[in-house]
Amino acid sequence: MDMIRKKLRGISVMVVLTIMIPCFFTFIFAGVTEENYKGEPAYGIDKSGQTIIVKNGLKRQKLDLEMFIPCVLMSVADIETEEEVLKALAVLIRTEIKYKIRDLRSVEADSLNMSYVTYQAMEEKWQENFGEYYNYLMKIVNHTAHQVVKYEGNLIMPYYHQMSAGYTREGAYNYLISAKSEGDLQNEKYITETFFSNEDFVSRAESLSKDMELSVNAPIVTLQILEKDSAGYVLSLQLDGVEVSGEAFAKAFNLKSTNFNVETFNNNIKITVKGDGHGYGVSISGAEVYAAAGWTYVQILTHYYPEDISLE
DSSP states (O other): OHHHHHHHHHHHHHHHHHHHHHHHHHHHTOOOOGGGSSSOOSOOOOOOSOEEEEEETTEEEEEEHHHHHHHHHHHHSOTTSOHHHHHHHHHHHHHHHHHHHTTOSEEEGGGGOOOOOOHHHHHHHHGGGHHHHHHHHHHHHHHTTTOOEEETTEEOOOOEESBOSSBOBOOSSTTOOOOBOGGGGGSTTSEEEEEEOHHHHHHHHHTTOTTOOOOSSSTTTTOEEEEEOTTSOEEEEEETTEEEEHHHHHHHTTOSOSOEEEEEETTEEEEEEESBSOOBSEEHHHHHHHHHTTOOHHHHHHHHSOTTOEEO
16 A cells, blocks of 8 residues: 555656646746737747847746847837838848857857847836737838848848938948938937046046046147048047047047047037947938838848848
8 A cells, every 4th residue: 555655656746747847947948939928919920940048037038039139129229210120120130140140050149249138128118018019029020031131142240320420331341331321410319519527538538548648738739630431430549649549539438429529618628429329331310211201121221231232
């Protein structure tokens, strides 16, 4: 009799473990699918088969690459962004991920060096609107399913930024062209002005080089812009005889872009900046204006990139 009871207990334990172990791993590696969230999904996702592992607190979520695209998309744009702009960005984001992971079947999201938000964060932000917005994002991904940008048959490393200075910049790759983006000039945040005391300016500037010694009374008397690119972005400048890159200067002064001008104003230093971001590739702000005028995401992409790019 005792032997039978022991066998029954053993069977019971095995049954419980059979049920609990899958539940445990489902909790730890919770995959986001259309069924996991509120609302009735209107669009299915044609999965890529490549997995992005996202950390969310103690959990690790396994997302198909296609399901990860909205996570990156909502970190660089807003749900109210024009739909055709979101489609264009979805294509660029997919292209960047595939450019970085190539044929790998699974990678950690943090290894991609791309900003992203989790679906849980979206749900907390949107609350009762989450179901509607989630389905909308599925629509965006579905309508651009598996599309990537190629140039001369190869995946590009895509670039995009918040706002250009009126023209985007030519880059090291042939597909990084200078394109007119006049819609950026209409943006109320197109120009930003930042003021620094002489002491603060000197402190920040001298952090760029131990060989620099500036006068607090006249800190920019030795400042000279050495080179700008065709779109007006500062490539290099000189302070107290020390050459500094435009990027290093912009980082030290927390500027939105390297398209800047420095001048004295009311015994302070004023730095005027145009645009927001590195200036390469698609300007999200400029694309918004084009989309509002009826442009499709394909037209947007072929405006900011060469017309002979291919969407595959």
